Amino acid sequence: MIFKKTTLVAVMLLLSAGCNAEQQETAAIDTNLESFQVAVADGGPYAAPLPAGAKAKAEKPKRKGVSIYIPGQENADSVEKVVEEGMISDVGMSPRERVASTPKGKLKNPYTDDEEMELEGHKRFMGNSCNGCHGGTGGGGMCPPLSNEVFVYGSDDDTLFRLITLGSDDLAKLGYYRKGMEGVVGPMPPYGDIIKTDEELWKIIAWIRTVFNGDEKRRNW
Numbered sequence: 001m002i003f004k005k006t007t008l009v010a011v012m013l014l015l016s017a018g019c020n021a022e023q024q025e026t027a028a029i030d031t032n033l034e035s036f037q038v039a040v041a042d043g044g045p046y047a048a049p050l051p052a053g054a055k056a057k058a059e060k061p062k063r064k065g066v067s068i069y070i071p072g073q074e075n076a077d078s079v080e081k082v083v084e085e086g087m088i089s090d091v092g093m094s095p096r097e098r099v100a101s102t103p104k105g106k107l108k109n110p111y112t113d114d115e116e117m118e119l120e121g122h123k124r125f126m127g128n129s130c131n132g133c134h135g136g137t138g139g140g141g142m143c144p145p146l147s148n149e150v151f152v153y154g155s156d157d158d159t160l161f162r163l164i165t166l167g168s169d170d171l172a173k174l175g176y177y178r179k180g181m182e183g184v185v186g187p188m189p190p191y192g193d194i195i196k197t198d199e200e201l202w203k204i205i206a207w208i209r210t211v212f213n214g215d216e217k218r219r220n221w
Contacts, residue, residue, distance in 0.1 A: 091199040095165040096192040104174075107158040111206040112221055121207030124200050133186060138211035142186045149214025150180040156220045160205055165192035 087108040093101070111117035125131065138146035153163055153176050163171050167190030195201045209221060 091197065091202065093198050094192070095161070095195055095198050095201050098198040099162055099165050099192070105156075105158050107161045109157045109161075109202045109205050109221060111202050112157075112209060114206060117203050118207045118210050121203035121205070124195075124204050125207055128191065128194060128204070130204070138208060143188070146208045147211045147213035148180070149212075149218055152178050152180050154179055155218075157205065160208070161198075161201060163188055164195070164201060164204075166190050167192075 086106055088098075088102050088106050089108040089110040091110065098107070111121070126136065133141055133143035134146050135141050140146070144152060151160070153159055153168070153171060159176070162174075162176075166174075168188040170190060171188075191201075195204070212219070
């Protein structure tokens with residue numbers, strides 16, 4: 001088949017234009033891919049990248065103090081609360097390890113006012129036979145009621161955690177003294193080897209808070 005010179009030139013120009021268009025399209029795709037961002041949710045990446053211009057989940061700046069997740073709250077601005085700077089409210093140790101590794105006055109319960117943890121805490125309270133001395137509902141027996149406004153050694157999280165872990169005799173050896181008296185006061189035995197994890201002990205303490213029957217102004221946890 002014989003083509004005129006002008007026809008051949010036109011065909012070659014068309015082919016060249018097609019190749020250039022394909023290369024430009026490929027280059028555009030590559031450019032867009034370079035601008036993709038990886039979205040992060042719950043600490044891990046999505047399977048697919050976000051398109052160019054989309055915003056990935058922003059990482060909140062770290063703030064001083066301890067951030068505690070409050071279950072049931074969806075608002076990103078309200079799912080955290082910051083407690084006093086330097087307080088320790090994480091879990092993952094035995095009670096004795098937690099006491100030994102944390103400065104006095106710095107222990108803070110991460111489960112306070114968490115209804116699910118409170119219910120779990122009552123089960124652990126009964127399961128560890130705490131009811132034998134304090135009663136099944138915390139009303140007391142051979143040991144003080146847990147509903148008292150004033151606790152014998154103090155009612156803050158740190159003191160209560162150490163008292164349950166070490167027992168009253170060893171707590172007194174560390175310089176703690178009685179801030180209140182009871183008509184019937186048996187010694188608190190050490191539960192630091194009976195209760196295996198700090199998490200379990202914090203749940204028990206969270207439940208103890210639910211039977212407090214004193215003035216709310218005296219709440220120090």
